[in-house]
Amino acid sequence: MATAPLRPLETSVLAEIDRARLVELTGELIAAGGENPGGTEAATVAILDRVLTGLGAIVHLDEVAPGRANLTAHLGGDRTGGGLLFLGHSDVVPAGHGWDADAFTPREKQGRLIGRGATDMKGGLAAVIAAMAAVHAHHPQLPLSLVCTVDEEADAIGIAHYVATEPVGSYTGCVVAEPTDLVAIVGCRGAANFGLQITGASAHAGRPADGASAIQAAAEIIAEIGQDTERLAAAAHPVLGAATWNIGTIAGGHGTSIVPDTCEMSLDRRLLPGEDAHLILEHLLDRIRERLQTASMPGREKITVRGQLQMQMPGFLTDADSAVVAGMRQAVRDVSGAGELGIWTASCEGGYMAEHHQVPTLVLGPGEINTQAHQPNESVEIDDLLTAARAYALFALRHASNNAPTPSH
Template sequence: MTDAAGSVDADLERALALVDEATIVADASSLILAASENPGGTELVAVRVLESIASRLGGRSRREPVAPDRPNLSIRFGPDPTEAMPGILMLGHSDVVPAGEGWAADPFNPRVADGWLTGRGAADMKGGIAAALQALAAVHTVRPELPLELLVTVDEEDLATGIEAHLAATDAASVYRACIVAEPTDLAVVIACRGAANLQVEVSGRAAHAGRPEDGASAITTAARIVDWIADDHARLRAGAAGLLGSATWNVGRIEGGHGTSIVPDRCTLLVDRRLMPGETGAEALGQLSAGIEGALRDDGCTAEASLLMEMPGFETDRAHPLVAAAVDALVAEGAPAPVEAWTAACEGGFIARHHGCPTIILGPGDITGQAHQPDERVRIADLHAAARAYVRLALHLHR
């Protein structure tokens, strides 16, 4: 028994010794240089960098075509998973949001200063991907018989076509011991995440001269009643908030309609965000919105129709699950506080949890609210190192 325990400890120490902070920073910097803005670009340049890093580390890369110049990338170390030896799946995405304005320097020229790595994607989530690759390679070196995989999808920041294409071509019976999403959680263990549905409402009216508005049918007036219903239903949902995730929410993110001040508007478009509770579907949210629209219509010539643009399911892993305890222990061993939390954002972990039925957590370096999607996005270098070491600890613990 002592020999077995000593062997486990020796494997851990050997693997941790292989995690090199400078290499993680260099790999993350290479990925930042590979600008992969979405929408408006292609992830292929970042995928090529990932393939180069994986080859150097001993991983096997396989592209999954999604759209022209937009492939998912699966990087595997060790054998394929089996029922006898389930795998560990780490999940990331190669796209970043557009850089936007307000940067102190070129957003795709990575900068290292005062313990921070700055550049678009540093936190969300090229830093996390670099840390995950380093960790999986280190574990593979000491335990080459373990099945380990990093899946890097395209289009996470927009319509989630990458993960949907992957799952459409993947057997749900594929066996994973756990899924760890390397999104930025500020080194918290996130065990619950709401999903998201993007919906569009098209309101059609009848144009007329504004001098005789009664001759027309105002699409904007009808849209305003729909917005009122959304606000009322949001308040209803929030009033019933409970548990770690609180409640589902509604938000109208964009309104566009009309032609000018002297024309009764014959059209109006609403773009609506609906956060989903675990187990809730985009189709259900669409049905609720459609019912609300029906109640908002009047016998005035206006019509309206809602459609579902994108769905990202939520998930919740039991706080008592061994995966959660192992993740907390791994972070504490690295000197991190390791709070167990829910996430305010959405991520693709819900797709994996729903499709494969495996326990899922989100754990990564960087702050999703304070650093990601902002000018001068940055990640603390010490957290990149701590995340990689925590992934090593976690992978080896799950495979004890």
């Protein structure tokens, strides 16, 4: 699809987006940190609050946990919401090791801005704010909103609190500013985290039949999950692909000469639309217990298995031919991007918004999740920051025009 000519208002709005200011804001957000686990998002939220309030937004901070507040900001209209909604998160993963310099001291190198969160997702947040500011400067009545949650990188308590307490709004679409390399992501699977606790009976390793090995029971569970993975692969979604399992951690036992009486496992399960994580856990536990009844292991009758749902994040799927998707792809093309379409292997909080507000949702942002996010020397292309901000602004203008109420006669 070819680029479209810009209207005078669009040209004026895009000219408002300043590269240096965008880089400065991104760097300020990087320096604010917000490692999760290990810190709070308070410094990042304080910057967002200050900048958005300075633009004239009504900003609401809703504390989810001490020092951890969700931020909701409304610009334009009656400053209570409606129109286009942007979504982001204020936390970052821990810096970890392997950096060439301090992870939270932003620095430019060869056209990239380096620092923890540059890609995931301080750059996306800065681009959203730059776009909101530019649009508001020339079209102050156009309603724009930003929701920025805490704890996205761990247990998603921020978004869970938001959907439990925030009324359904009159939004017309949602753009999640996660790093997609400026590809319009129209769907992703959801995710659920489960914890399993296996209890057996200890005994001397010289007489293992006197006990019941929790680790051996865990091996049976791993085999059961492997079988379920094959079943899921055979029932893949035509667009999103198959639901999957991943065994993230396993720990148990007390020593080489002791039959282990405890073992714990953490599991990741990617969800297809319509799947319920509570039912998935219930069915898994049922299959595990059935398997253990016939397992060829000593003391199997002494084994107990408990499980908890620790986190779930719904997926979403937006019609690739919808006006929202087509409009964003065109906006990206019109600011010199490729305007590509895709599906994500990651999960994000967009599914919550799609479900809660019942709006078409897509994910698009600067940076690349697989090669940059959650890695040492995380960085984002500065040109991509600018392209994202310009695309957001252009899309916001056109989206508002396309969703304007029809005059009554």
